[in-house]
Amino acid sequence: MGDGRDVSGSEPEWNFFVSYTQADRGWAEWIAWQLEDAGYSVLIQAWDFVPGSYWMAMMERGIRDAQRIVAVLSGAYLRSVYGEREWQAALRADSQGFARRLVPVRVADCVRPGLLGGVVSIDLFGRSEADAAHHLRAQIIGAVHGRVKPKAAPHFPLTSAVMVGAGSDEPTDAAASRVAPGTGHTHGSGDAGDSAHVDVDPADAGRPGPPSPAGLVRPARPPRNEPPAFPLTADRLTTPARMVRLGAAVVLTAAAVGAAAVAAAVGFGDDSKLRASVTLDPSGSVPTSGAAPAPTAPGPSGGTPAAPAPGTGTLEPAPPAPTGTGPGPAPGATTTVPAPTPTTAPPDRPPTATLTVDVTAGPAPLEVRADGGQSAAGSGPIREYTFSFDDVVKKGTKATSTHRFTEPGKHTITLTVTDETGRQRTSRPESVHVGPTAQLPAPTLIMPLDNTPVFSGTSLDLMWNAVPGAADYTVEIERQTGESSWEHTETLRKQGTTAVHTFTSSLERWRVTAHRADGTAGLASEWRRVQLAPG
The missing domain is CATH 3.40.50.10140 (Toll/interleukin-1 receptor homology (TIR) domain)
Incomplete structure (x- = not known):
């Protein structure tokens, strides 16, 4: 099978x-x-x-x-x-x-x-x-x-199997066996004699970090003891900063964080500035406490402040500006904090009403979709959309509405939006021109085909395609009475697209016409003939 x-x-x-x-x-x-x-x-x-x-x-x-x-x-x-x-x-x-x-x-x-x-x-x-x-x-x-296997082997998905480790430019594979530092041999589940031999860069032997995939040959490079510089962008160079390497992560400590608050706490003047730095202990750790580092007061002689304890941050006042007003206020002096600038209330803006329609002209009946989705709220959100199709008004919370115009002529559509404050705005009107009712197209006959032979008394299904806008169909059947004369024998009225007729004359023909709900007839299809088979 x-x-x-x-x-x-x-x-x-x-x-x-x-x-x-x-x-x-x-x-x-x-x-x-x-x-x-x-x-x-x-x-x-x-x-x-x-x-x-x-x-x-x-x-x-x-x-x-x-x-x-x-x-x-x-x-x-x-x-x-x-x-x-x-x-x-x-x-x-x-x-x-x-x-x-x-x-x-x-x-x-x-x-x-x-x-x-x-x-x-x-x-x-x-x-x-x-x-x-x-x-x-x-x-x-x-x-x-039953199968569509390709003739050539699929490409190996290298991009998904090889990853780049964080903080390193070495490709790594989590599924590869680890390589013992300095040995050049992998540790697998098999015997030692079956282990794959891997060349190890002497500069990387014993260096911590993720292992390289088995069989990967790295290009020779000089030994490197420091991590690469963090690629600061122009927008990050506006404040002095230092890079701190903590394990495989990189921490950026900015000097401007909380500068104004620390200045007020220490007592520096308004024209003073702060510098921030981070001092690392020999282990390379940084303070993990959430508290801010304590400020360091100037030394007895006014020189450089005493060195902080290892692993702590320091805050020191910047040298006064050449045109400054001197040192900050004396200890115990009060600092005046300016009052916040009062904000003004937002203006009371009304909404804006924008109306679009999907069609502006067509024969009757014409269905038009009006859209107010481009309207904008003012001081408050829009609460209601009111569409006016001539004298027909439709209200709701949705930004769209549809209407069916049945009378030929020019029709006008407007939109009024109302926000939660009660403010209203009305759009400019849109005109829709509706023409006379278009005649329905002729149905397309499917079966039986023209000149289909049948035996007398055979009943056949007459089939045609549906016509958009048609409510029902009439099937006319005639029989030949002379060389070029035909006589009407039956008319069938159907709402679907099939009818059944029993053929008894030597040559008969049939056609279909679509009708609208008001009884208006469309175009008639072509005639198709059915003839009796000899015998």
């Missing part, structure tokens, strides 16, 4: 039967040509249902005897009654998809209903001709053989 052969075990008459609707005949023939050009046998109505053949029997043979059914999916096909019968028959014969009897080929971006949505499809829409042909042939090979 994995090779895609017919589940019945009999040799199939065709490799593929192409199921399609007349609206997609161009796609169906293009697909059939690609399949036959690739060496497959194909049954397709456009080429194989020749005069003298019985189309209904040919359809049944295609569904029953073809190895696989290619369903050309589009919106028109999914509305087709015959198309639905054909793909459902293929799905019933291979409900679990092991034989891959049903091969959907989407030629339009359509939503597949029900069980059809669970069958993997071949999508040709949105592709160029060359790309579509290549994609179709490759995917058909997969459907026939």
